[in-house]
Amino acid sequence: MVAADPRRPIECPTNHLNHLTLSSRTPIASVYDLATLITDCCANVFDQYHIPDEFQFLDFFERFIGAVVDGEAQFLQEFTEGLDRLNRSPDADSVELLSISRETKLLVEIKDIRDELSILKMVLKDQETTMTQMWGIIEDAKIKPGKEQDPHASYKRNRILEIHLFRIKKMEELANKAYDEIKHLLDLKQKQANISEALSARKQAENIAEQSRIAAGHAKDGARQAELGVEQSALLVEQAALAGKQAEETARQGKTLLVFTIITIVF
Template sequence: MVLNHHASTMADLSQICAYAKAGKQTATPESVDKKTVAPHGVIENHLWRVKRMDQLAEKTYLSLNHLVDLKHKHASILEASSARKQAENTLLQAQNTSRQADYAARQAASTAEQTTASVKQATATAQQGKTILMFTVVTIIFLPLSFMAAFFAIAIDSFPVNEKGKLAMSYVLKYMLSVSGAACIPFILVAFQQDRIIVLLTWVRENISDGFSGDLRMRRPRKYSNSSSATVNTDDSRYSRH
């Protein structure tokens, strides 16, 4: 702005100087052609530099805006890429979670199947145990009867036989049922109360072992005291002899 004002002032001054040199007293300074006035070189040079600086500043401004725009676009691309990677990672994690859930469901199903099989096996084992218990009871009942029947089948002279050489039914049943009942009833009770009998035997064994260990603890100090007193007595006797 200042240089333009100086340039216009110098142009007017140049017109006045040109008018004075022409010697035209009747003419006015406006009648002089401005094209014939030589421009001032220094001011024009400064004006050209200022215009060049304005152009460079505008170009730099546009370049900076373009660079900032490119930076923003690059940052947007990077954010989109990171968001895509995060989405892929989230998808992979979701897939892994679904696989783990499927594996856990399969394990739960297999565990349920194993539990069902274990329950069935336990039921079958219980049925087998009941069957074995039934056969055991039958064996306990009929084994003494078989023994007594075989015993009475032996030809012994002391048996009271009749005229036909056979034993009476009342005599055989009396001894067979009494001996078989006396032998069967305790074993049947043991078969049905096996758990309680095992607990009772364990308790008795522990009490016996505790009592035996307590007796040993009580006896050991006595032995030591007797031996120590004996050694003291022997030492006293030795000293008395000397």
Template sequence: MTDQLWMWILGDDTMITCCPLRWNPWDEEPISRAPQTSNAKPAQSGVIGRLINYAGGNQESGKASKRVNEWVDTTEASRWPKIDTSDSLNVTHVITNHLRKPNREAIMSIYELAGLITSTCIEIFDPHHVRKEFRFFDFFDHSIRLASDKVAGYLRNFKYAVNVRIHDDEGEGDGNLGISDEKLSISNEIELMIEVDDILDELHTLKLVLTDQKNVVQDMNKALKKLAKDRTTRSYVNMRTLDDHLARIDQMEDTAKKADKSASLAEASFAQEAARETARQSKTIMVFTVITILFLPVSFIAAIFAIDTNGFPREEDDKIPFDYLMGYILSIGFAISIPLIIAAFNVDRIAEGFNKFRSMLTVKWNPFVIAVVGLGLIAAVLAPTMVSSLTSSIKVAVAVVLVLLLTIGGISHLVYNLVSQARRSMSVTSSSTSSGGTVY
């Protein structure tokens, strides 16, 4: 939560301010303070008392100090903690120390005092005025520079590992470098990207707070100038620190985004290397596929010829002639292998062709397509059957079976269309019934 400053200006000579103390602002040595009696006047304390003491001069200061000291008790039962006046983050004491400077610029109005208090709150974390442990922008800057150094190291290691892997694949490496997959991993880059994103989120939050402060200060400057009837161009509240903070946040955001992009580059390089490895594996699988397609039909046909049967011509030594054997094995094997090899290299095109054919079956003239395909299948089967040496009864039986199959297919397709049309009409009727209703 951001500390807030509340300020009320009452007339031309009265102002009330309220702002919280920072966490644990107490000194080690407490002071003693006794409770006030009913007939006693309350002593001035805090910044108002100190301002009165300072404005009253030495005599008034002595009297005020005397009045305050009258109510100081040394009893152990009423010891209160004392605020550390040397704390550079205590707004009250920073303003008091500024008012005590002998060569400070004079404050001519209540509006200038309001500008001084607001400027002090804005500049409380000015890196030129606070200790090193409170310069929080340096923490972000250090984390971003550390992330940038890590990204550069990861990129160098990744590039070296990829080059070694490429040389090993090409046979140029010595094979003893031991480049493992862990060195090609991007887990470190992913963790670093998460860290950089967290830094960017925190910087964005700070930027929103500072931007809101800048807008409020600009409105406050306009209001103070209007109340003071000041026509000069000077500002009552100094905005230099806000502008410096915003400029530094922009610079750190640019640096963090560059580190994030560098980590993303390592991830992209890993993805590219993974794609290359996948392509090499695909080529290897394709080679084994082609070899399998070539030798599987040949092995199958050779196993058929190894069957001990009298259906093959044999020589005097009861063996199948070699030319007869190789002629059938190679011709049938290549007749099966070559189309399959062509199909293996054109799987995508074949799948696209099947998809187009399936889409053609859904157009309005699909009965014509089905009829043409059916007649083509009948002709492909009947043609060799009719010219073969089979008996006429077998030929008639084959023709009748094909015609029956084609008829059953046509009837099934017609019934399917009728049922689909009936379902669509029923769904339309039910939807119109459910959407309609009685209006009261």
């Protein structure tokens, strides 16, 4: 007989040999017992009580899901604290607060975990279906001619397989919850981004309106100054006209004085 290799604990032949070396095992009395042993060993290949820690794949999934849940809770707490700071200081930079890069990575990670769990569950379900069918075949083969099948005979369930399916179901529920929570956080950030964008647009509109008001005031002042310039120009024109009249009057008086002077000289 070939010795079992302890360095390969998840190989079915190794598990078969390990079982055959047990002194307390149930004896194999028929080909049906051998078939049951082989299928059980295949279904129990990831039995958590018989494989080392480096092959505890379901534990790996549980830890990964727990890390995603913790990450989502941390990001939500940071987002809440960031909103408080933003409310106290509306002019603070909100770019980092509204960044979704970390949440997106978590979403991709939890989606991959969900897909892998779905594949693993499908494999285990196929195993469960196969074992159920095999048990029916064995029971039918054990029926002696002329004897009806025992109505109390039932499928011998594989407890390890059921435990695996139960753990996967719970992990799927937790993964789905984490997936929904991350999407909810992304939705909150999107809504906050919309609010921030609306506030920024309103502030820009207010600034534009204020600049327009200031420009209108400057234009009004310019118009007033132009009016004053026109008034000053009119005043200068009026003064020039008055000066012209005064010059004409002075010239007329000069002519009159000249006439009187000439008359005086003549007489």
